[in-house]
Amino acid sequence: MKSVFLLFILALIPTSVLATEASGIKLEPVQIDVNDRASLQRGARLFVNYCLSCHSAAYMRYNRMGQDLGISNEMVEQNLMFAADKVGELMTVSMPAKDAKKWFGTPPPDLTVISRARGPQWIYNYLRSFYREEKWPGRWNNAVFPNVAMPHVLYGLQGTQRAVFETREDGTKVIAKFEMQQPGTMDKAEYDAAVRDLTNFLVYLGEPAKLVRYHLGLYVLAFLVIFFVFVYLLKKEYWKDVH
Ligand code: HEC
Helix, strand or coil: CHHHHHHHHHHHCCHHHHHHHHCCCCCCCCCCCCCCHHHHHHHHHHHHHHCCCCCCEEEEEHHHHHHHHCCCHHHHHHHHCCCCCCCCCEECCCCCHHHHHHHHCCCCCCCCCHHHHHCHHHHHHHCCCEEEECCCCCEEEECCCCCCCCCCCCHHHHEEEEEEEEECCCCCEEEEEEEEEEECCCCHHHHHHHHHHHHHHHHHHHCCHHHHHHHHHHHHHHHHHHHHHHHHHHHHHHHHHHC
């Protein structure tokens, strides 16, 4: 009976949790703030420079992004548009899906709503967990997404790290920590901050209406505060006669 119960509990745990546990890497928390415009702008810049060559964000238009992030159309055209001609175009990718499949074995998925599918914490940790795979020279692996087909496109910033393994009591080999082999242009704190910006941007991309909703929320709260004053006065008025 006990083991059936245990199986039932195990079935409730998402497999991704088990997978990350097995690789020994704990997901670190990340503070997301889609109202931090400067962070979103930095994230957008990283995204178009490092991700848009393989991944599309095909449900977002450049000018909508510019508007939401407070960047003028001219600035978008000059600084953020490499794969499109017009600012009203969707953020598609120039690489044909067929070629991408041939090169990587699996085509890079569209990233518009990836933050909803994976969650910000997963993405933040994924982008920090690439390491040189010693079994396959010249290739990358990832502790959060084992055997991933994506290369570490940010290694110039983060540097190249290798995984140091340890063997657990039950015989499984897990990653104990990472060791920096060749530093990149950023130190750890700078890289973590950059990846946070990128994750922040992907969260925005997954739900641009969040910005509108948060602003609306402030108005609703302000309304409730004012409304409360009147309700309170009214209550006092009614109870005056009862007492
Ligand atoms: C050289 C091409 C290439 C570039 C550039 C690239 N990726 Fe990828 N990415 C891939 C491929 C291929 C996959 C599919 C991996 C797989 O399924 O094994 C992938 C997968 C992913 C996933 C996981 C999707 C899932 O299945 O849940 C995320 C998240 C992601 N990429 C984010 C990014 C971000 C952010 C950037 C920019 C910093 C980026 N990628 C740049 C090729 C690329």
